[in-house]
Amino acid sequence: xxxxxxxxxxxxxxxxxxxxxxxxxxxxxxxxxxxxxxxxxxxxxxxxxxxxxxxxxxxxxxxxxxxxxxxxxxxxxxxxxxxxxxxxxxxxxxxxxxxxxxxxxxxxxxxxxxxxxxxxxxxxxxxxxxxxxxxxxxxxxxxxxxxxxxxxxxxxxxxxxxxxxxxxxxxxxxxxxxxxxxxxxxxxxxxxxxxxxxxxxxxxxxxxxxxxxxxxxxxxxxxxxxxxxxxxxxxxxxxxxxxxxxxxxxxxxxxxxxxxxxxxxxxxxxxxxxxxxxxxxxxxxxxxxxxxxxxxxxxxxxxxxxxxxxxxxxxxxxxxxxxxxxxxxxxxxxxxxxxxxxxxxxxxxxxxxxxxxxxxxxxxxxxxxxxxxxxxxxxxxxxxxxxxxxxxxxxxxxxxxxxxxxxxxxxxxxxxxxxxxxxxxxxxxxxxxxxxxxxxxxxxxxxxxxxxxxxxxxxxxxxxxxxxxxxxxxxxxxxxxxxxxxxxxxxxxxxxxxxxxxxxxxxxxxxxxxxxxxxxxxxxxxxxxxxxxxxxxxxxxxxxxxxxxxxxxxxxxxxxxxxxxxxxxxxxxxxxxxxxxxxxxxxxxxxxxxxxxxxxxxxxxxxxxxxxxxxxxxxxxxxxxxx
Amino acid sequence: xxxxxxxxxxxxxxxxxxxxxxxxxxxxxxxxxxxxxxxxxxxxxxxxxxxxxxxxxxxxxxxxxxxxxxxxxxxxxxxxxxxxxxxxxxxxxxxxxxxxxxxxxxxxxxxxxxxxxxxxxxxxxxxxxxxxxxxxxxxxxxxxxxxxxxxxxxxxxxxxxxxxxxxxxxxxxxxxxxxxxxxxxxxxxxxxx
Numbered sequence: 053x054x055x056x057x058x059x060x061x062x063x064x065x066x067x068x069x070x071x072x073x074x075x076x077x078x079x080x081x082x083x084x085x086x087x088x089x090x091x092x093x094x095x096x097x098x099x100x101x102x103x104x105x106x107x108x109x110x111x112x113x114x115x116x117x118x119x120x121x122x123x124x125x126x127x128x129x130x131x132x133x134x135x136x137x138x139x140x141x142x143x144x145x146x147x148x149x150x151x152x153x154x155x156x157x158x159x160x161x162x163x164x165x166x167x168x169x170x171x172x173x174x175x176x177x178x179x180x181x182x183x184x185x186x187x188x189x190x191x192x193x194x195x196x197x198x199x200x201x202x203x204x205x206x207x208x209x210x211x212x213x214x215x216x217x218x219x220x221x222x223x224x225x226x227x228x229x230x231x232x233x234x235x236x237x238x239x240x241x242x243x244x245x246x247x248x249x250x251x252x253x254x255x256x257x258x259x260x261x262x263x264x265x266x267x268x269x270x271x272x273x274x275x276x277x278x279x280x281x282x283x284x285x286x287x288x289x290x291x292x293x294x295x296x297x298x299x300x301x302x303x304x305x306x307x308x309x310x311x312x313x314x315x316x317x318x319x320x321x322x323x324x325x326x327x328x329x330x331x332x333x334x335x336x337x338x339x340x341x342x343x344x345x346x347x348x349x350x351x352x353x354x355x356x357x358x359x360x361x362x363x364x365x366x367x368x369x370x371x372x373x374x375x376x377x378x379x380x381x382x383x384x385x386x387x388x389x390x391x392x393x394x395x396x397x398x399x400x401x402x403x404x405x406x407x408x409x410x411x412x413x414x415x416x417x418x419x420x421x422x423x424x425x426x427x428x429x430x431x432x433x434x435x436x437x438x439x440x441x442x443x444x445x446x447x448x449x450x451x452x453x454x455x456x457x458x459x460x461x462x463x464x465x466x467x468x469x470x471x472x473x474x475x476x477x478x479x480x481x482x483x484x485x486x487x488x489x490x491x492x493x494x495x496x497x498x499x500x501x502x503x504x505x506x507x508x509x510x511x512x513x514x515x516x517x518x519x520x521x522x523x524x525x526x527x528x529x530x531x532x533x534x535x536x537x538x539x540x541x542x543x544x545x546x547x548x549x550x551x552x553x554x555x556x557x558x559x560x561x562x563x564x565x566x567x568x569x570x571x572x573x574x575x576x577x578x579x580x581x582x583x584x585x586x587x588x589x590x591x592x593x594x595x596x597x598x599x600x601x602x603x604x605x606x607x608x609x610x611x612x613x614x615x616x617x618x619x620x621x622x623x624x625x626x627x628x629x630x631x632x633x634x635x636x637x638x639x640x641x642x643x644x645x646x647x648x649x650x651x652x653x654x655x656x657x658x659x660x661x662x663x664x665x666x667x668x669x670x671x672x673x674x675x676x677x678x679x
Numbered sequence: 680x681x682x683x684x685x686x687x688x689x690x691x692x693x694x695x696x697x698x699x700x701x702x703x704x705x706x707x708x709x710x711x712x713x714x715x716x717x718x719x720x721x722x723x724x725x726x727x728x729x730x731x732x733x734x735x736x737x738x739x740x741x742x743x744x745x746x747x748x749x750x751x752x753x754x755x756x757x758x759x760x761x762x763x764x765x766x767x768x769x770x771x772x773x774x775x776x777x778x779x780x781x782x783x784x785x786x787x788x789x790x791x792x793x794x795x796x797x798x799x800x801x802x803x804x805x806x807x808x809x810x811x812x813x814x815x816x817x818x819x820x821x822x823x824x825x826x827x828x829x830x831x832x833x834x835x836x837x838x839x840x841x842x843x844x845x846x847x848x849x850x851x852x853x854x855x856x857x858x859x860x861x862x863x864x865x866x867x868x869x870x871x872x
Contacts (some may be wrong), residue, residue, distance in 0.1 A: 181756075186870035197805050197835065213837065216797050223685060224739035241735040247743045248714035249722040257715070258750060259797060265747045268683040 059545070067092045084109055086149060087141055093156040094126050101126045113664045116142060117129060127152065133144070142661075143654035149647075177524065218263040219251040253490045280509055443532055482610065588616055680757060687769060688742020692737055694771040699741070703729055705778060707738075711745040712786045716793065752783065753790040799851050802836035802843075808864065812846075828852050 060665045061071050069089045081089075091105045109116050120138030127136055132155050140148050195201075232240075251260050283293050357659060444451045595612060598605040692698050699707065706729040714724045725738055733741075740799070752762055759780060767778045810829040816822055825848070832843040847855070 183870050186866060190866070190870055212798055213798055215799060223743055224736050237736070240739065244739065245722040246725045246739060248713065248724065249720040251720070254718065254720045257791060261743075261747055261750055262754065265686065265751065268685065269681060272683055277843055344785060450770060615827070 056150070060150075060153050060157055063160065064089045064093070064153070065098055067160065081146060081149065082145070083142055086144055087119070089153065090123060090127070090156060093153075093160060094130065096122075096161065097130055097159050098126075098155070101129060112668065114668060116661075117665075129155070130156075131139070132156075143657060145650060145654070146648055150444050177528075214255040216259050217253065217256040219253075219256050219260045220265050221247055221260050223247070223264075280506070284505065287498065287502070463508050680751060680755060680761055682751070682765070685740070686744045686747045686809060689740040689742075689768045690748060690766070693741045693745060694766075694769055694775060696772075699733060701731075701775075701778075703733055705782075706730055706825050707741060707745060708779060708782050711742060712782060712790075714742075715746055715749065716786065749783070749790070750794075753787060753794060768846060802834035802841060804832050804834050805840075806833040807831070808833070828861060 065071055067089075069085070071085065071089075071090050088107045091107045094101055094105065097101065106119060109119060117138055120141045123141055124136045124138055132152060134148070134151060136148075136152065136156075140152065222244065222605050224244055241486075247261060248257050251257050259660060279290065279293075283290065286293055286295070427571040591612060592609075595605060599609045693704065693707065706727055710724055710727060710730070714721065715835060716726075725742060729766045730738055751757075755761075757765075762780060762783070768777065771779075808831045812827045812829060814823045814825045814827060815829050827846050829844070830852075834841050834843055
């Protein structure tokens with residue numbers, strides 16, 4: 053029973069009852085303590101019911117009685133099924149109190165384990181760290197400046213602050229793969245100052261180092277993500293991919309700058325409009341309008357920027373323009389100059405139009421010239437051929453024969469060459485086909501391998517993330533476990549519970565064994581009594597038959613009957629003894645339980661309270677009579 | 680803790696006993712802390728006698744890597760397990776990790792103060808003195824009967840005290856007090872996330 057009491061006391065302490073350290077068991081609870089514990093539990097379970105109940109017993113007897121009754125009523129309202137009344141609180145006994153307290157403690161709402169539902173993740177961890185830091189700072193009390201210790205100097209009296217100013221640093225390392233020039237190496241070795249001495253303000257050293265590191269880290273991460281997504285698909289080596297990207301970006305920049313620098317056609321003055329804002333230029337790069345940063349979470353306070361009572365400023369009056377002579381003159385000059393400008397512009401336009409016309413005609417003339425030259429050369433060729441034939445005419449027959457022989461010979465040669473060419477062509481075509489097949493197969497394989505690589509990358513990423521997350525949760529849970537209060541050790545209770553369960557199992561086995569033994573015994577008894585009856589009946593008959601004739605048989609019959617009677621009586625006595633023993637055991641148990649409830653003490657208390665009530669009543673009656 | 684390539688390489692060189700013997704390692708750590716915490720930039724901070732054995736370029740790379748690592752560790756308020764696991768991955772021996780952690784603990788507060796001194800902060804209010812005026816009448820209106828508060832906030836801006844004076848009506852003062860209470864509630868809510 054000790055563990056149950058310990059759990060009860062622990063739970064009552066959590067509710068707020070002040071239980072001193074010496075009370076180890078419910079037996080030692082006094083009436084006041086019981087009332088306080090019960091009222092606090094009722095208040096937690098049902099604030100409406102418990103709000104009206106006082107936590108301590110009032111001194112007057114009738115008031116105590118009333119409080120007891122209301123408490124009992126409240127407990128019954130909550131759902132306690134046992135017998136309860138004012139006597140449970142005023143004249144308590146141990147088992148009733150224990151069962152009531154156990155019922156109430158079970159009814160207490162469970163403190164839900166909310167801590168485990170908190171979202172994990174880096175931002176949540178960071179927010180929790182921020183909240184803890186703010187809490188720590190809030191717990192330090194504010195002191196006026198003359199009393200401040202160095203402990204407060206960080207939050208309450210900050211020293212000189214520098215803004216976050218970054219200066220570029222030159223590092224002594226070079227990326228692997230590129231061999232540095234000898235001069236650069238010498239510079240790095242001999243002249244380059246160490247990193248902390250490079251910025252011109254010593255206050256910006258920290259900022260510059262942190263910025264440099266973060267820039268490098270984020271550049272590496274961006275390159276990784278880009279390479280994994282697009283670079284692998286393009287199947288180029290990293291350097292080629294990078295150089296291609298560089299040329300692409302350069303072209304794009306040139307285009308954008310050129311289009312932004314062109315004069316817009318609609319300006320009336322004709323001069324180039326000043327190039328738009330840098331932000332508009334960058335917008336055009338990105339190709340989409342920048343999204344307005346909507347204000348995300350923040351309280352009403354962080355969103356208000358003005359006091360409710362700011363005075364509205366009077367709108368500035370329109371400036372009063374004075375017409376002065378100098379202004380008029382300037383304006384006239386302006387108009388003249390603009391007219392001139394317009395004229396010049398129109399002349400320029402005309403001249404450019406003329407120039408274009410000229411270039412077009414020039415190109416046309418060049419084309420014609422080329423065509424004529426081509427015609428000339430053709431005609432020259434034809435003339436040459438005709439000249440040759442005319443030379444050959446006088447010796448016509450021989451020349452004709454020679455020409456025919458020539459023609460035949462050349463035809464034969466052509467055929468011969470064609471066959472040779474065929475011989476060469478076939479294997480070459482086969483080779484070509486084979487190489488094409490190999491090429492396409494390799495393409496397939498490489499794309500398969502790419503997809504495999506991608507999936508492996510993904511798996512790696514997922515598993516590293518999971519490992520990191522699990523480590524984080526492990527660390528968090530370890531810290532939370534350390535922070536949990538260590539009052540009631542759960543392992544002891546679970547051990548006891550398991551022991552009790554095994555004990556109960558053993559006892560159940562024993563009980564079943566005993567039950568079966570009892571059944572067997574009962575069966576034996578039944579069979580034996582049956583046998584006895586039958587044997588007696590048979591013997592009785594036999595002896596009775598003979599008893600009529602013989603005197604000794606009659607005597608033996610009488611003895612038999614007496615024996616039967618006595619044995620029956622013996623058996624009855626034994627049974628009676630057994631029942632009486634059982635009754636004795638029951639009565640002893642009852643005596644023990646009754647001894648546990650301190651009836652005698654309670655009776656005395658009841659008597660004294662009764663006397664007190666009678667006195668109060670008489671006093672009240674006297675008062676009523678007087679007044 | 681994530682570190683970029685150059686810092687990792689510099690730290691690996693620092694962990695290598697053939698490049699940096701233990702006394703050089705200790706000396707370089709001391710030099711790094713000193714170079715961060717001193718109030719003046721000292722270009723000759725790496726010209727110690729102990730460090731002459733190590734080649735200059737390697738020395739400068741390791742010095743850069745060490746200062747970056749120290750600043751990152753203080754920025755993230757890394758505890759012992761994070762630092763040791765990070766250094767173990769970069770092949771530091773347990774002894775060197777201990778030496779580093781000792782030096783780190785020694786200088787941590789000052790480095791935190793150094794990092795905390797970056798930023799802006801409006802002046803801190805230390806004290807308030809107020810005066811209640813009552814306007815009875817002026818040359819245009821015969822009965823004005825309006826109370827005004829003249830408030831002087833004694834603030835402290837980077838060590839030097841300053842006074843901010845202003846006057847306000849009762850409603851404006853109530854508004855101000857209401858906003859202050861809102862601000863306090865905001866901070867409390869933030870601390871209970």
